[in-house]
Amino acid sequence: MARHHMSLQQPDPPRIDADAWFDGVDLRELAARYPTPFYAYSANAIRTRIRGLQQALAGLNYAICYAVKANSNLAVLQLMAAEGVGADIVSSGELWRSLHAGIPAQRIVFSGVGKTEQEMAEALAAGIQRFNVESADELEALERLASSLHVTAHAAVRINPDVDALTHAKISTGKAENKFGVSIAEARRWFARAGSMHHVKLDGLHVHIGSQMLSVAPIREALARVAAFWRELEAAGHALNSIDVGGGLGVRYRYGHDEPVTPEAYASAIRDHLGAFKGRILLEPGRYLVGEAGVLLTRVVRIKQGDTHRFVVLDAAMNDLLRPSLYDAWHDIVPLVPRPGPSQACDIVGPVCETGDTFARGRMLPPLEAGDLVMIRTSGAYGSSMSSTYNSRPLVAELLLDEGRHAIVRRRQTFEDMIAGEQPARWETV
Numbered sequence: 001m002a003r004h005h006m007s008l009q010q011p012d013p014p015r016i017d018a019d020a021w022f023d024g025v026d027l028r029e030l031a032a033r034y035p036t037p038f039y040a041y042s043a044n045a046i047r048t049r050i051r052g053l054q055q056a057l058a059g060l061n062y063a064i065c066y067a068v069k070a071n072s073n074l075a076v077l078q079l080m081a082a083e084g085v086g087a088d089i090v091s092s093g094e095l096w097r098s099l100h101a102g103i104p105a106q107r108i109v110f111s112g113v114g115k116t117e118q119e120m121a122e123a124l125a126a127g128i129q130r131f132n133v134e135s136a137d138e139l140e141a142l143e144r145l146a147s148s149l150h151v152t153a154h155a156a157v158r159i160n161p162d163v164d165a166l167t168h169a170k171i172s173t174g175k176a177e178n179k180f181g182v183s184i185a186e187a188r189r190w191f192a193r194a195g196s197m198h199h200v201k202l203d204g205l206h207v208h209i210g211s212q213m214l215s216v217a218p219i220r221e222a223l224a225r226v227a228a229f230w231r232e233l234e235a236a237g238h239a240l241n242s243i244d245v246g247g248g249l250g251v252r253y254r255y256g257h258d259e260p261v262t263p264e265a266y267a268s269a270i271r272d273h274l275g276a277f278k279g280r281i282l283l284e285p286g287r288y289l290v291g292e293a294g295v296l297l298t299r300v301v302r303i304k305q306g307d308t309h310r311f312v313v314l315d316a317a318m319n320d321l322l323r324p325s326l327y328d329a330w331h332d333i334v335p336l337v338p339r340p341g342p343s344q345a346c347d348i349v350g351p352v353c354e355t356g357d358t359f360a361r362g363r364m365l366p367p368l369e370a371g372d373l374v375m376i377r378t379s380g381a382y383g384s385s386m387s388s389t390y391n392s393r394p395l396v397a398e399l400l401l402d403e404g405r406h407a408i409v410r411r412r413q414t415f416e417d418m419i420a421g422e423q424p425a426r427w428e429t430v
């Protein structure tokens with residue numbers, strides 16, 4: 001099954017060939033062996049992305065903390081750990097997964113507006129590297145908890161730089177009206193009274209303005225604001241240990257159309273604005289590392305010719321890949337064995353009982369018939385990690401591919417798995 005004709009060019013992950021080989025594995029053979037739908041991830045595509053970023057950043061004092069929420073599969077996290085990559089987490093569950101996968105606590109940073117005290121205490125007990133703090137209330141809670149646990153917490157203030165990431169509104173996080181971070185004016189007040197906290201070392205800045213950014217301009221704008229603030233703090237005698245530049249690098253959802261920021265352009269923006277910073281630069285890429293490294297393999301259940309629309313009904317649905325329903329996101333949809341004949345406009349839908357269960361509208365596709373294999377590309381990020389069992393559809397399998405080999409890294413849920421934890425009502429009173 002192995003074939004080694006892929007070149008590992010930088011910064012592109014291995015391309016999926018016209019004849020459907022991915023990381024040395026024939027996707028058609030894979031689909032003959034495992035029931036669709038399932039996700040397939042290329043380990044080499046992920047490694048290539050990590051190494052491309054590392055090369056571009058060479059010479060800087062930096063650390064990459066992978067945003068676990070993009071794809072939290074244990075095997076993916078283990079791959080990150082093996083490459084020396086840390087984790088950016090947003091919940092206790094992600095902390096648990098990351099530690100379980102072998103990512104050292106000292107390489108873990110904790111982001112999010114709604115960390116509960118329980119979650120903060122668990123992260124403190126685990127000894128994570130730092131907290132990206134998003135509100136005054138959270139900062140006070142951190143001081144209180146660290147004091148009661150007799151530990152010192154390192155904290156960065158998440159700056160909301162009021163910069164438009166020029167991306168979809170639902171994945172834009174750096175405008176003043178978004179729930180994330182605090183203004184520079186508020187951060188200034190935090191540093192002014194940082195000396196009164198005895199268990200929190202406020203020694204970092206953090207910024208993350210949004211996701212799927214395809215232009216370096218908003219990144220530069222945010223970095224410029226953070227850099228100006230760092231210099232101001234330094235002049236006022238506040239020593240900073242780290243500046244976390246967040247994630248947000250975009251990927252190609254539409255090949256031949258989307259032109260992502262290259263790691264070189266990204267690194268040069270970081271160098272230009274933060275090159276003189278003496279502390280460590282943290283990066284939190286999620287989508288960029290895993291997005292293009294994954295495909296969702298699915299089959300056509302049937303073609304339904306409506307009065308006005310031609311529907312291609314797939315065996316995958318919005319519960320497996322939510323992005324098109326949630327964000328109207330484009331994903332390239334490619335038949336694995338294209339049939340000859342003229343392309344036709346189709347609505348590509350899933351079987352779930354929702355009009356929103358639509359992967360694409362009016363998409364031009366070659367002729368398709370029931371049983372045909374189709375791949376939904378760039379599904380490695382925010383695919384399986386956002387999936388659910390809506391309509392009682394068990395979570396699908398995930399496979400990792402690595403130079404001609406494949407491994408099941410999550411088996412398809414059984415019905416028993418799906419109802420695990422549910423039970424008949426046994427009434428009690430409080």
Ligand SMILES: *Cc1c(COP(=O)(O)O)cnc(C)c1O
Nearest residue numbers: 067111211247248284285286287
């Ligand atoms: C989601 C998130 C990321 C990762 O975003 P990507 O667009 O996947 O790179 C990084 N940092 C924070 C704080 C996030 O919430």
